[in-house]
Amino acid sequence: MTATRSGPTTAGQGGTGHADRVFRVQEALSRLGPGAHRLSAIARAADLDDSTTSRILQSGVYRGHFERPSRGRYQLGGRVAELALHAYARHDSDSVLAVLQQLRARTDGGMALHYTLTPGVQPGRQCAEMAVGDSDLEEFGMSPREVLAITRSLRVGASGRTILAYLPEAVQCRAQHEPIPPQAGRGAIHNPVALAASLAAIRDHGYALGYEECMDGWNTIAAPTFAGVAIQGAVLLLRPARLMPRAPRPYITATKTAAAAISRMHAS
Structure with a gap:
């Protein structure tokens, strides 16, 4: 069973709901540095649970903001450039x-x-x-x-x-x-x-x-x-x-x- 974080995932922590969580995932990938990172590491860096982080990443892959070079690993995509x-x-x-x-x-x-x-x-x-x-x-x-x-x-x-x-x-x-x-x-x-x-x-x-x-x-x-x-x-x-x-x-x-x-x- 995949471990998840118990931290808050709603807008109450200095953000405005979904948009805030998306930015947190993008900033987490930037802090983690170049290359692809595991979903669990990105979730921890963004202070989000794995399920929320996964949905954001999958949507971002479709739009070109993130890339998934291998199963379960993600990185910033060309759209960011x-x-x-x-x-x-x-x-x-x-x-x-x-x-x-x-x-x-x-x-x-x-x-x-x-x-x-x-x-x-x-x-x-x-x-x-x-x-x-x-x-x-x-x-x-x-x-x-x-x-x-x-x-x-x-x-x-x-x-x-x-x-x-x-x-x-x-x-x-x-x-x-x-x-x-x-x-x-x-x-x-x-x-x-x-x-x-x-x-x-x-x-x-x-x-x-x-x-x-x-x-x-x-x-x-x-x-x-x-x-x-x-x-x-x-x-x-x-x-x-x-x-x-x-x-x-x-x-x-x-x-x-x-x-x-x-x-x-x-x-x-």
């Missing part, structure tokens, strides 16, 4: 640009970009804002089409992997077996097991490093941006490998600080 993008659209682009310009100043003129998640059957990323001074795509030695083909994928690049690290496990598994764009750099991670390990490291440390991963001759640092509890995008610092053969700690800190500032905009 879509809502995060709508939240981002409300914010002033000039404020994001100011953060990126400050990052550029703190990293000796590095290129600073903010990528946002593009949800869908095959999630991707797009550059929403950038502070790059007088630089242009010709510096990469590629056509604009080739650069966009690489940076759209979450499979390759520090910013792509940073976003991917906080998406549902099912999305990560699909991405691990996607083909790597042919224009990718010599540092692209080809082994799916190594890619999965890199995603875990990103969640542990809060940033990613890319060494000639998207493009030969360019190294990168990325940190995640969030809209509430959902991954929204990533801040990327881009510098020539000859100028940044290894990522200095102050550059990593500056990138994480910029990402945190943008996340606070979404929370306000």
Whole structure:
């Protein structure tokens, strides 16, 4: 027999009935972290009984807010990421640009970009804002089409992997077996097991490093941006490998600080 919690499940505990319970389940999944979790663990974290939690999760799976990758286990779904993008659209682009310009100043003129998640059957990323001074795509030695083909994928690049690290496990598994764009750099991670390990490291440390991963001759640092509890995008610092053969700690800190500032905009 499945154990249930005896805690209250009605509106009397600071909520408004069913809507309050739904939000508690979503927040519980966020607190439990990436990956799928057992129904009983979600119910405990939400302070609800198993039966109520199960009904909410099953309804959420139908609507795309939750996913059930295996029997009895649930995680946040792609619909949550879509809502995060709508939240981002409300914010002033000039404020994001100011953060990126400050990052550029703190990293000796590095290129600073903010990528946002593009949800869908095959999630991707797009550059929403950038502070790059007088630089242009010709510096990469590629056509604009080739650069966009690489940076759209979450499979390759520090910013792509940073976003991917906080998406549902099912999305990560699909991405691990996607083909790597042919224009990718010599540092692209080809082994799916190594890619999965890199995603875990990103969640542990809060940033990613890319060494000639998207493009030969360019190294990168990325940190995640969030809209509430959902991954929204990533801040990327881009510098020539000859100028940044290894990522200095102050550059990593500056990138994480910029990402945190943008996340606070979404929370306000």
